[in-house]
Amino acid sequence: MEKKILFKYIDDPNQVDIDTYISHGGYKALEKVLKSMQPAQVIDEVKKSGLRGRGGAGFPAGMKWSFIPKDSPKPRYLVCNADESEPGTCKDRVLMERDPHGIVEGMAIAAFAIGSHQAYIYIRGEFVYPARMMEQAIASAYGKGMLGKNIFGSGYDLDMAVHTGGGAYICGEETALLNSLEGERGMSRIRPPFPAIEGLYACPTVVNNVETLASVPLIINNGAEWYASMGTEKSKGSKIFSLSGHVKRPGNYELEMGTPLSYLINDLGGGMLDGYQLKAIIPGGSSTPFLLPNQIDTPLDYESIAAAGSMLGSGAVIVIGDKTCMVWVIDRLIHFYKHESCGKCTPCREGTGWLLQLISRIEHGEGKPGDLEKIDSICDNIFGRTICPLGDAAVMPIQSALKLFRDEFQYHIDHKKCLVKSEFEFK
């Protein structure tokens, strides 16, 4: 069901204003944490809430924070990942534009919990307006003494800064993000060491998604039990889903975890556009495998979507209608991933290029017999063999399409025309 907790004040144009935010109970959670809690208690509370990372991997947030070594003499950093580049995803942007203080407050609490005195929010380069909103929010929080020295008289100091990227998808991957933040080229690093041990400037670092951090003040204010009472056994709370594609009412919807996909698409999204039948659904951003129409009742939570053969990912639900050629879809996607491959590791760098060449010749009716087998084998040679998950992300939709819609590809090769858009003939 729709559950507006992050989105409670999303339609209030004054929510960006710090006074309005405070009048809605804002910065109470930070005050509570600083005045009455130990960092370990904060981490415990977040652990108990069951909050999982909203950036894609769904890693438990409290657990991630607890990996920061207690005895390291180095400074620690908190980084909020606002690179939001996964095609189909647009939830963080709304939070930044309309409720920036929720993010600032969440970041401050997380920073306190891990003993950090410097937090950064890394925002993708194209997000000029959201970056401005975040900058304004941070400045007004400083103005009210909610950032800076001795916050709420607690003796705790925290500085926070906005850093905008140059506009590369890979910079959303946490280690590439850290490189970029350091002024290096945005390229992924091998793990281990994980950022919790050696992150920004080789110091212990936590990287969390915007939505993850924005959920933290709600948990502190209302308690872990309250948060954990929503959702399913392994997926607690609420999550924002970015609905797009051939539906009547695309947009961001906040749902309780475990709400059926059909509720999102049909009830909130108004169903398919007139004249379209449902063909496939991408449930968690462009890198997740397709679901078929018969899976439309799958509950939107990590474990159910996984059981259905895909991933909840960032929660970007892309609905594909029956007039869409899957070869064309895959051609668009591989174009994106090829373009965004950082170039560091061989399989992703060379493999995505080769895949694009093969898929686009199939799309253009120039495919050759054996091309599909070649694509299968190239995908196998990329999947699980790269430095960062971008390689996997690039091949998962291809593998899924070749499994579910292989006939469309074969048809392109055999007949030099499209099975779906039969009116379209290749030259």
Added chain:
Amino acid sequence: MADGGNNITLTIDGREITVPKGTTVLEAAKKMGIEIPTFCWHPKLKPVGACRICYVEIEKMPKLQVSCATECMPGMVVHTDTEKVKQGRKAILEFILINHPLDCPTCDKGGECDLQDNTFAHGIDDSRFDFNKYRFIKDRKSTFDDVRLGPEIIRNQNRCILCYKCVRANKEIFGEYDLGVFQRGNLTEIDAAPGQQVDSLYSGNLPEICPVGALTNTDWRYKVRVWKAQQVKSICGYCADGCNLTLWKRRDKIFRSSSRRNDEIDEGWICDIGRYGYQIANAENRLTTPLIKKGNKQVTSTWDEAIGLIARKFKEIKDKKGGVCIGGMISPTLDLASLYAFSKYFRTVLHSNNVDFRNDYKMLAEKYGDTFGKMASLEFKIADIEKSDLILVIGSNLIKEHPIVNLRVRKTVTKFGASLYTLNPFATKSGDISTDEIIFNAGTLEALINGICVSLISQKLNASDVDVSNFGSMANPNTVSSASKITGISEERINALAMALGKAKNITLIVGEYIKASPLRELLSIALNNLTIIAGINKKGQIGFLYKSANSKGAEKLGVIPYPSPNLIGKMKEIWKYYPDSNGLAADRMIRAAKKEEMDAMFVIGANPIWAYPDGQFAKDGIEKLDFLVVADLFESETTEKADVVLPLSSWAEYAGDFINLEGRLQHFSAAIKPQNGSLPAFDIIGRITVEMDKPIFESVEQLNNEIKLLLAVLPEKAAQSLKLGEVKYSEEKISPDFSIPLFVTDDLHHYGHHTKEAKSLAAFGSEPYAEISPAMAEKLQLENTEMLRIESEVGKIILPVRISEILDNNVVVISRNFATTPVNILQMRKKRIDRVKLSKVED
């Protein structure tokens, strides 16, 4: 570090192995002799796991793992040769090859290319790829895809396998940012940073570590196929670091020099001077025959005629006036045998102690036993720098003086977290990694050191067993505040450095040319001796008054100076059954004697005092007064011009011999080629002269080597460092307001001494003189880059194009001396501790 708790046992291919914690699976496998292919792995770089060719299977891990970046864990079971592994590696090779041009027949890496070798081993081809290969072409009109990234470096992006070794080494090891990665995905390119060239002192390492033919250098390109070249073990003949080299030759010509990794010294890196400096051997304008001055002209002659004349003249002068009227200067870049033969010839045949290898230092000591000499003979090991948590560099432009020591310092700082403090009169390249880069007013170093000493004492951080109660009366200045005023360094910084010294557990102190070349060398040495005692550096770390040239340390150990240690003299007497009683003259004294017409003849080998001596007019005046001057060198020089006899000398690549590096490490080098152009090695020339004089001093090189061994076995005087505090009183220099700007004369970054300008590749980095000043100074003088600057001292004037420095930030001018057209030493005066000049713009 391999103690019980820190060891890990794992199984690789069914065999158990125990390795220290932190070892990677690749390293462990290598230890067991198991071959795993690699492209992006490099023993001295942090792993990046980029190429993915080094896959292995590890039980309980579903995915293939890259062995180069996977740490061994207890109980790990690794398989390096399963079908899955083979398939994974094959797939990687296939990916790499799809866009690779496979132009092996015209690629310079052919025969030593990792890609060629791995492809050969795995029998892979690129035939599943049926598209046109992607080509990186900058200039579509050109048929080649080559782009020049720097004076020596050429890039062919099509061959690049993006292992990133070049960029990684450049940043991690050399601290350079002139090479970068551009674009993304399979269009990723390696290129020079915008507006920059790849021209650092270490640039030649980049083609060497490139596993394929993507980076090549002009030096070696298209000249020889590698399998047709023979490798010769050599040692670099330039600076005192003593890098181990391989010279690659075919027939009687050398084609390149590469590193022969020695982890004690160079760790597999060499500087460009060592890499391209061999080119002097095959340079075009080598001297080809002996020349004899007839009238006012030097005319060609034969070796017999020249040797005959030298023997006759030296004998005549010795018989008539005594050997004390003959002086000898020899270059410390010559081998032990030559240095020794020179000393033996002067001492036993000419009966003269006038021998010296230090021909570019002001005002040398006139007797044995100075503090400087003692400090300079202390033990120093390059590898031990890594043990230090604090490195203190005083009076050294480290990258220029000791390129490889510089890298070890960088490593210790950037990899192991040591702190670095540099104390110099102007900014140097080390500033980027210094905890504090202290730039003091030129000519006030002893005041600064006194300040640090008193700060240590007042913070009670001085070594506990030293009596410092009198220090106040021995030192001037003797307060931090007065030291601060004199030196221009704030009290906080002096105190902070003292605190760091006091707290450090292991200190490396490096002392450079600024002190050694100073006429106040002794005072500065006493000040430094005080510092090492008070800070206890003598007990926690090492002190390096680093010698400068390839064999300076050898020359010192063999006593090629007028005042060797009593122990050495004793040994010489024992070997030779003779030792002259006369007082010897150091290099600068010889010139003075010549000027006063108290010296008649001089024998100069490999040195160029008229160019090098830091008082050009003085050197010229002196040398011109000589009745008889013999100069042996590779090329014509400012000094050969004045000679009565000029002899063509061989470079170190043309004979076998030994050098002793700054650590005191004896290293043998083989002859790569025969003596070129009718030249002879110095020991051979000396041998012929002695035979001609009927006083042969050796029958064979073995004999020389045996005698050298005996001398080298002589231990330096025990407890070389003086453990007594000495008096250090700073006296203010009178600075004429007209000539107030300190002048520093150094070697150009890519040059060393007076020979390297003849090496084509080094000349490509720089062959024109220039004067470096700070941006602020340039603005004050309203000068743009390359505009002309007039530099005047009390004694001379030169005009040079200006170079606005990226590093300098105080009022000094730095001039390189390596280019024939800049007689910068005419601005210098031998008695001045700091040469000072005035600067003005040349209006056109």
